[in-house]
Amino acid sequence: MSDASITDIAQAEQGTSLWHDAWLRLRRNRLALFGLGILVLFITIALLTPWIAPYGYAEQNLDLGASGPSAAHWLGTDIFGRDLLTQIMYGGRISLAVGFIATAVALLIGVTWGAVAGYVGGRVDAVMMRLVDILYALPFMIFIVLLMVVFGRNLLLLFLAIGAVEWLTMARIMRSQVQTLRQQEFVEAAVSLGLSPSTIIRRHVIPNALGPIIVYTTLTIPSVMLLEAFLSFLGLGIQPPQTSWGLLISYGAETMEEYPWLLLFPGLALTLTLFSLNFLGDGLRDALDVRGSRD
Amino acid sequence: MWRFIAYRLLQAIPVILAVITVTFFLVRVAPGGPFDSEKAVVPEVKAALEAQYRLDQPLLTQYAAYLGDLAQGELGPSFKYPGRSVNELIAAGLPVTAELGLYALLVAMIIGGVAGIIASLKPNTAQDYLPMSAAMIGICMPSFLLGPLLVLVFGIYLDWLPVSGWGDIPGDKILPAITLGSTYAAYIARLSRAGMLEVMTQDYIRTARAKGLPEWQVVTRHALRGGLIPVVAFLGPAFAGLLSGSFVVETIFQIPGLGRFYVQAAFNRDYTMILGTTVFLSTLIVLFNLLSDILAAWMNPRLRTQFSEH
Numbered sequence: 110m111s112d113a114s115i116t117d118i119a120q121a122e123q124g125t126s127l128w129h130d131a132w133l134r135l136r137r138n139r140l141a142l143f144g145l146g147i148l149v150l151f152i153t154i155a156l157l158t159p160w161i162a163p164y165g166y167a168e169q170n171l172d173l174g175a176s177g178p179s180a181a182h183w184l185g186t187d188i189f190g191r192d193l194l195t196q197i198m199y200g201g202r203i204s205l206a207v208g209f210i211a212t213a214v215a216l217l218i219g220v221t222w223g224a225v226a227g228y229v230g231g232r233v234d235a236v237m238m239r240l241v242d243i244l245y246a247l248p249f250m251i252f253i254v255l256l257m258v259v260f261g262r263n264l265l266l267l268f269l270a271i272g273a274v275e276w277l278t279m280a281r282i283m284r285s286q287v288q289t290l291r292q293q294e295f296v297e298a299a300v301s302l303g304l305s306p307s308t309i310i311r312r313h314v315i316p317n318a319l320g321p322i323i324v325y326t327t328l329t330i331p332s333v334m335l336l337e338a339f340l341s342f343l344g345l346g347i348q349p350p351q352t353s354w355g356l357l358i359s360y361g362a363e364t365m366e367e368y369p370w371l372l373l374f375p376g377l378a379l380t381l382t383l384f385s386l387n388f389l390g391d392g393l394r395d396a397l398d399v400r401g402s403r404d
Numbered sequence: 405m406w407r408f409i410a411y412r413l414l415q416a417i418p419v420i421l422a423v424i425t426v427t428f429f430l431v432r433v434a435p436g437g438p439f440d441s442e443k444a445v446v447p448e449v450k451a452a453l454e455a456q457y458r459l460d461q462p463l464l465t466q467y468a469a470y471l472g473d474l475a476q477g478e479l480g481p482s483f484k485y486p487g488r489s490v491n492e493l494i495a496a497g498l499p500v501t502a503e504l505g506l507y508a509l510l511v512a513m514i515i516g517g518v519a520g521i522i523a524s525l526k527p528n529t530a531q532d533y534l535p536m537s538a539a540m541i542g543i544c545m546p547s548f549l550l551g552p553l554l555v556l557v558f559g560i561y562l563d564w565l566p567v568s569g570w571g572d573i574p575g576d577k578i579l580p581a582i583t584l585g586s587t588y589a590a591y592i593a594r595l596s597r598a599g600m601l602e603v604m605t606q607d608y609i610r611t612a613r614a615k616g617l618p619e620w621q622v623v624t625r626h627a628l629r630g631g632l633i634p635v636v637a638f639l640g641p642a643f644a645g646l647l648s649g650s651f652v653v654e655t656i657f658q659i660p661g662l663g664r665f666y667v668q669a670a671f672n673r674d675y676t677m678i679l680g681t682t683v684f685l686s687t688l689i690v691l692f693n694l695l696s697d698i699l700a701a702w703m704n705p706r707l708r709t710q711f712s713e714h
């Protein structure tokens with residue numbers, strides 16, 4: 110059999126690949142699709158905000174003050190007459206950015222750490238995972254509060270602090286994946302071909318462990334966003350003049366008696382996003398068959 | 405079992421030491437000394453203050469002295485409230501936070517447990533979907549949003565319950581307990597559902613049914629113990645979550661507990677207070693994780709044997 114025909118067969122097989130299968134299964138899950146739709150919408154809005162926001166970010170209208178939803182201001186205005194929809198759009202940029210970037214940091218550290226520990230094994234593995242165990246036992250929420258107090262409240266630190274905490278589970282998942290994978294024949298074949306461990310990890314191990322990682326990533330983003338909102342609500346996260354959904358909720362809670370919409374709409378934006386991510390995560394877990402066979 | 409407990413205890417010690425060390429040095433390298441903000445402090449006064457708080461000594465000496473203090477249960481003075489010690493603030497705040505946490509945990513376990521078990525009895529029916537959708541809402545509705553919303557509806561619009569305070573007006577403990585407990589009720593509902601579903605397929609459940617036990621006895625006498633193990637294992641992390649959740653809930657409802665002290669200390673940059681409370685809270689969390697692990701091992705003999713085979 111020539112090389113060409115092997116590729117042909119491989120291409121013909123693509124139609125029923127794991128990813129195609131997963132997509133077919135995901136498409137049947139209405140809640141997950143709904144989540145995906147909302148997310149795509151929110152992310153698109155966040156990316157385009159500077160061009161499509163109905164008002165300028167800093168634009169005030171002190172004569173107007175706080176007003177309920179109207180034709181000019183769909184979601185109303187705050188006590189300075191700032192358009193709430195505009196605030197929520199800009200806040201969403203930060204909230205989503207924190208969610209995605211901090212998760213990316215966690216993904217990078219966790220996957221590398223877990224892959225190395227699982228692949229190398231032995232004493233290296235024992236030391237690396239013992240460190241993860243110890244870090245696991247740390248009360249990280251308190252530590253993040255501490256970090257924000259000590260080093261001042263800046264955005265970059267927030268990304269790093271949250272990412273540095275969330276990588277632990279990722280490392281554990283990755284390690285157990287790698288331990289299973291490295292006993293497979295194709296890894297053995299790669300070893301006997303003389304590929305270096307780092308190439309094997311990058312080319313053969315990580316791609317095959319993608320399913321659980323994607324699922325866990327989707328579920329990490331909402332917990333990171335919650336953490337950011339929690340800190341911002343306490344006044345320890347995002348600082349004015351920047352804003353985020355957590356900060357808007359915190360302002361809204363202060364004046365909710367007179368102007369309940371200032372609490373409701375940012376709260377709705379955050380809850381809807383968290384819902385979507387969780388539904389999508391659950392759907393992906395079923396679609397990629399992560400917890401083992403479904404029936 | 406004893407070997408398991410001893411092993412877990414030994415594991416907890418380096419963690420607590422790490423917490424103390426990291427916190428101590430983090431707080432010491434923090435930019436801005438604690439007395440820098442006071443504008444007109446005479447150099448002599450500042451020196452005296454620094455001597456009193458041992459800030460004039462080398463860092464390692466301070467660290468050693470702090471460890472010595474801790475060994476005697478002395479968490480240090482407060483920078484911001486002269487004459488008050490961290491111990492006093494904790495003694496004042498802990499009972500309040502503990503009571504709040506206890507109520508929240510009760511709310512979480514009763515509502516979550518019942519919802520999860522009910523859902524697991526008829527999977528993939530309305531009896532399953534309804535409580536599980538509610539649980540999803542609970543997970544996606546953070547306490548800092550749920551709290552204000554509950555206050556708005558039950559405190560302000562309906563005027564049924566007081567909106568702040570702790571033990572001043574009858575009923576003022578209800579909203580904080582629900583706010584703090586709701587997220588955990590949601591998690592417990594999901595965990596107990598999954599746990600019960602798994603247990604119900606086991607052979608010993610089939611045996612129990614085969615010998616003619618009514619279904620409710622099968623559930624209460626045979627399935628619950630195994631099915632709730634994941635819930636027990638979750639109690640440790642839940643406790644940590646309840647403590648940090650109390651930061652928000654105590655702030656919203658103006659409850660004079662540990663959580664609010666901690667947030668205030670963070671705002672005031674009251675370093676000794678932050679250091680003391682962090683060490684105290686962290687130790688508490690580590691111990692509770694330990695306790696919940698031991699409890700889970702006691703309920704699930706397999707965890708123990710797995711360990712002794714090592």
